[in-house]
Amino acid sequence: MGQKKLIKFAAIKEYENVLEYPQDMQGKWAAFFDALGKNKSPIDIANLAVSDDTLLATNPTPTNKMALNKPLTLELACGRGEYAVGLGRMFPEQNFIGVDLKGNRIWKGASIANKEGLKNIAFVRSQIELTPNYFAKDEVDEIWITFPDPQLRWSKAKKRLTHPKFLRLYQQFLKGGVGKSKDIKEVTKNNNGIDIRGIVHLKTDSPLLYNFTLKVIELYGLNLLYKTDNLYAEATIDPRCLIKTYYEGLDIAQSNKIHYIKFNIDKELPIALDDILKETIKDIPMDAGELLRMEAEAARAKKE
Numbered sequence: 346m347g348q349k350k351l352i353k354f355a356a357i358k359e360y361e362n363v364l365e366y367p368q369d370m371q372g373k374w375a376a377f378f379d380a381l382g383k384n385k386s387p388i389d390i391a392n393l394a395v396s397d398d399t400l401l402a403t404n405p406t407p408t409n410k411m412a413l414n415k416p417l418t419l420e421l422a423c424g425r426g427e428y429a430v431g432l433g434r435m436f437p438e439q440n441f442i443g444v445d446l447k448g449n450r451i452w453k454g455a456s457i458a459n460k461e462g463l464k465n466i467a468f469v470r471s472q473i474e475l476t477p478n479y480f481a482k483d484e485v486d487e488i489w490i491t492f493p494d495p496q497l498r499w500s501k502a503k504k505r506l507t508h509p510k511f512l513r514l515y516q517q518f519l520k521g522g523v524g525k526s527k528d529i530k531e532v533t534k535n536n537n538g539i540d541i542r543g544i545v546h547l548k549t550d551s552p553l554l555y556n557f558t559l560k561v562i563e564l565y566g567l568n569l570l571y572k573t574d575n576l577y578a579e580a581t582i583d584p585r586c587l588i589k590t591y592y593e594g595l596d597i598a599q600s601n602k603i604h605y606i607k608f609n610i611d612k613e614l615p616i617a618l619d620d621i622l623k624e625t626i627k628d629i630p631m632d633a634g635e636l637l638r639m640e641a642e643a644a645r646a647k648k649e
């Protein structure tokens with residue numbers, strides 16, 4: 346392993362704003378960000394207060410109130426965390442967590458947050474598959490999935506981060522999901538008037554992943570809020586969508602278009618439909634740009 350990578354791995358171990366495979370964090374993020382903001386070091390995770398909506402009703406402590414006042418947003422497959430950092434700068438009254446497996450990438454976003462003193466941004470190094478272990482029911486307000494690997498091979502479809510297998514995981518902690526206490530149809534806005542509650546955003550340059558995700562939304566009857574296969578050609582653009590990530594700059598898919606979908610995971614996702622999905626997605630074509638991408642990705646993965 347390269348020396349630079351080792352230095353970055355060692356650095357994030359010392360950063361208060363990076364947690365690697367954290368234990369016992371469910372329901373504690375409001376208290377964690379409170380401690381981060383007060384420059385506590387080290388942060389005593391075991392003794393952080395748990396706060397959730399139920400607790401708020403019975404125990405309206407300042408920490409519990411803070412949990413409701415400061416919405417929590419995740420950036421999944423965050424890489425260097427451009428969205429976690431960009432949104433953290435835009436919305437100082439909200440908290441943001443980037444999740445990625447690769448410590449050397451997370452190091453970049455975590456270092457920027459430290460340098461700029463942004464205490465509303467943190468990172469979790471882990472597989473996304475483990476996220477239900479880290480967040481309590483209703484603890485997360487919204488999710489951004491930014492340029493995830495499209496997993497172009499049909500046989501790898503279950504690894505796509507918008508496959509129902511993953512959506513079922515997100516439902517366990519995202520507000521407004523099935524059987525949850527909050528009704529997503531009751532619009533909940535942040536202080537800037539932007540709807541955030543229970544929303545999943547996907548930004549990708551992969552037409553295949555875009556079309557796959559639309560099929561999932563259609564087949565499982567999910568609430569589609571917005572879609573475009575050419576974001577920057579839209580008459581009005583959500584300013585959050587203007588944040589550019591490292592992979593966006595690479596334009597690996599060579600589609601020359603950024604695709605964007607905004608939706609709720611507001612229905613049960615019956616496992617019985619997964620087989621139908623498997624059949625349906627065989628028809629989604631992969632264009633020449635996507636093939637180029639697959640080759641470029643394979644070459645990049647070999648180098649890393």
Ligand SMILES: C[S@@+](CC[C@H](N)C(=O)[O-])C[C@H]1O[C@@H](n2cnc3c(N)ncnc32)[C@H](O)[C@@H]1O
Nearest residue numbers: 422423424445446447472473491492590591592
């Ligand atoms: C194509 S990169 C995109 C990074 C960043 N969002 C960007 O746009 O520059 C995909 C990222 O997803 C991460 N990733 C892929 N599968 C993952 C998983 N199951 N759990 C955690 N991270 C994952 C990779 O480590 C990688 O950093």
